[in-house]
Amino acid sequence: MTAYKTIEFTTDGRLAYLKLNRPERLNALSDTLESEIRTALLEFDLDDDLWVLIIHGEGRAFCAGLDVKEHSSFSFGDDDETRRAKALEAVRDGHVGGAQHLRGTGGEGWLGRTANYKPVIAAVHGYVLGGGAHLAAECDLIVAAEDAEFAISETTTGMSGSRTWAKIKTFMPSKMASEMLITGRRIKAGELHRLGLINRLVPAGEHLKAAEELAREVLKAPPLATRDAVRVTRKQWVPLATTLDEQMQLSRLDLTEDFREAGRAFAEKRAPQFKAR
Known part of the structure; x- marks a missing residue:
């Protein structure tokens, strides 16, 4: 088994666990964390003895989004040429998440391309923001604690969510999904459960215990039939996400002044002053 x-x-038997383990950073996504998640997902996918995966987070949150201090997508003080060079270096180092805009890998995301389409359950609590919401939304089933808050927070950083x-x-x-994209504001898990995004x-x-109970239900079903169901459901979002990813290659919001201003304002703990350029 790979060391992470x-x-x-x-x-544990047929059940696998992938725990995000950067609690000091609220499990925010660094280049290394993104790369290791992808490696672990591949390890799960290709292991014939493992049938269901639970993804959860250590500490006070599932995932607070991208780590603006350690992620190669966020280099607010650099000029365009330097930022492109850093993104390409991330690709060479295997950190594909840090340069999704250049590689165009974002449409299939974490789980859109797989060999076996095994069920994946997200067990979330606390912050489920940005990249964390992205990861949870791709999972086939979601169990959420009542304290969980979701947001497409890329919008508030000047990026496309x-x-x-x-x-x-x-x-x-629903229009609530549009509101999340347009405003980037946080939505309580209870509201998203009412609207059908969350299963439990x-x-x-109690989110991890509930996810384990749900996993046991999944394990009672014939595994090939459940994988066919997973394949069908994931194929619903891959084409649209891939099309939108191609459009993101053209817009390059990460090169705008507003993107840099969002990052500077965050680092300086002040309200951003956007200029629509």
């Missing part, structure tokens, strides 16, 4: 720095990948929106709207076709809503601290 920012996640824990463990197994369209790929996350594509996955959320597939399973929650449980008291704070």
Whole structure:
């Protein structure tokens, strides 16, 4: 089994666990964390003895989005040429998440391309923001603690959250998904459960136990039939997310002044002053 720095990948019979393990950063996505998540997902997918995966987070949150201090997509003080060079270096180092805009890998996301289409359950609590919401939305089932808050927070950083929106709207076709994309504001898990995005809503601290109970239900079904069901549901969002990803290659919001201003304002703990350029 692979040795990891920012996640824990463990197994219990047919059930596997992928725990995001950067609690000091609220499990925010660094280049290393993104790369290790992808490696662990591949390890799960190709292991014939593992049939269901639960993804969860250590500490106070599932995932607070991209780590603006350690992620190669966020280099607010650099000029365009330097930022492109850093993104290409991330690709060479295997950190595909850090340069999705250049590689065009964002449409299929974490789970859109797989060999076996095994069921994946997200067990979330606390912050489920940006990249965290993206990851949770791709999972086939979601169990959420009542304290969980979701947001397509890419919008508030000057980026496009369209790929996350594509996955959320597939399973929650409402104007609330549009509001999340347009405003980037946080939405309580209870509201998203009512609208159909979340399968189980449980008291704070009980999300992992509830996810395990749901996993046991899945394991009772014939595995090939459940994988066919997973394949069908994931194929609903891959085409739209891929189309939106191609459009993101053209817009390059990460090169705008507003994107840089959002990052500077965050670092300086002040309100941003946007100029629509």
